[in-house]
Amino acid sequence: MNVHRPQRNYGCRIHDQGTYLGMRTIVLENDLVRVSYLLDKGADLFEFQYKPAGLDYVWLSENGVQNPNAYLPTSTDLISTFIDYYPGGWQEVFPNGGPTSAYAVTQFGQHGEVAHMRWDYTIVTDSVDCIAVTFSVRTKKVPFHLSRTVTLERQSPALTIQETLTNLSRVPLQFMWGQHVAFGKPFLEPGCRIVLPDSVEVLTETTDKDKPAAGRIARGRRHAWPLAESAGGGTVDLSVTPEPQTASDVVYLHGFGERGWYKVENERLGAGLHLEWDASVMPYVWY
Structure with missing residues (x-):
């Protein structure tokens, strides 16, 4: 000092x-x-x-x-x-x-x-x-x-x-x-919008057959952002933050190219944030 x-x-x-x-x-x-x-x-x-x-x-x-x-x-x-x-x-x-x-x-x-x-x-x-x-x-x-x-x-x-x-x-x-x-x-509140490049894929881990799948979406698959196949056969829009008590989806986002970025927008508050980074060094986002 x-x-x-x-x-x-x-x-x-x-x-x-x-x-x-x-x-x-x-x-x-x-x-x-x-x-x-x-x-x-x-x-x-x-x-x-x-x-x-x-x-x-x-x-x-x-x-x-x-x-x-x-x-x-x-x-x-x-x-x-x-x-x-x-x-x-x-x-x-x-x-x-x-x-x-x-x-x-x-x-x-x-x-x-x-x-x-x-x-x-x-x-x-x-x-x-x-x-x-x-x-x-x-x-x-x-x-x-x-x-x-x-x-x-x-x-x-x-x-x-x-x-x-x-x-x-x-x-x-x-x-x-x-x-x-x-x-x-x-x-951050329900209904906020998460914006990502169109090239991004959603990667999920496989699950143990003896344990129930965590979250809302089907595991062990690749999904095109933002719509992912749900475990029940429908679709889940991952770009919209859900209501409280909704099961958490822990997935990896990949396919940013050299420059990664994402935005989170709250339309009600008229507020948002933008984060970008060198995706050649850190190519994945944990969602």
């Missing part, structure tokens, strides 16, 4: 002097958006507010943000560690994703290491017209260094993110890398 850094209450600005529930935070904002990160909990994004409407796009769980230093999980289950501290929002998933997995002689828990670790930060740019902060972390179980630079410009609601992954060892290493993004109320 640089106490001699110029302070201002207009244009682009960075707040790195505060804490939230005992954890260091960094807040980036301009006239349109306010974005908050938890440095001591994975550099999670836990606020993305569109200020003119007072609308936060990020979903927070009922438990909200949890300080990992204030709660000791009562289960040794490797999946529960992620869930117990999960606030919603946006996490970095690395060096593995999904349920528990092993690599060489190393055992990983749900969604890897970095979502639970303290990250360092460096303020790269701090001006009225543009701000940029680089977050960085070094994994413990495998030798990687991960950095994330976020940039916000004046009078723009867009947050630009650039990441660099470095293998610190002398041998090739395998990894799984992704972004765990969750949007929710008050922005």
